[in-house]
Amino acid sequence: MNIKNIIGLIEKLFxxxxxxxxxxxxxxxxxxxIANHHVELKDLLLMFIYAEVLGMLGAFYASHRIPITIPLFIAMTALSRLIILQGKDGDPSILVYESTAIILIAAACWIISRVGLVSEDK
Known part of the structure; x- marks a missing residue:
């Protein structure tokens, strides 16, 4: 068994x-x-992050690569969740930084899809 096969097996295990x-x-x-009898937006966003992680794993097994946009979507969702968790009592400058990060990530996704820097169909 060569090193490439060992690394491949370790990758699959992880x-x-x-x-x-x-x-x-x-x-x-x-x-x-269910125990809290209460669903909030932060809970839904967390579930969406979990679903995206599973989708990323599924995409990897289907094509043996991870489309760059999936981790970017996860990052945007995580930042959105962070903004919601901070609430209105947080430091406004932090909100501006996080919102700017979301805009930059969204712009990156748009550029990637328009320019075709990474083909999702390969």
Whole structure:
């Protein structure tokens, strides 16, 4: 067995572990939400992040590569969730920085899709 095969097996093992941990975290979040009898936007955004992580793993197994836009979407969702968690009592300058980061990431996604820097169909 050569080093490339060993690295490939280790990569697959870690991806399986990530999938198991993501599904476990999703289950914990669902149980917590059911126990609280209350669903908030931050909970939905967290579930969306989990779904995107699973989608990224699925895309990797289907094409053996990860489209660059998927981690960017996850980052935008995570920043949106962070803004919601901070609430209106947070430092306004932090809100501006986080919002600017979302705009920059969205612009990057748009440029990638328009210019075709990375083909999603390969």
């Amino acid at each position: 991806l399986i572990i990530i999938a198991i941990f993501t599904i476990t975290a999703m289950a914990q979040e669902i149980l917590s939400t």
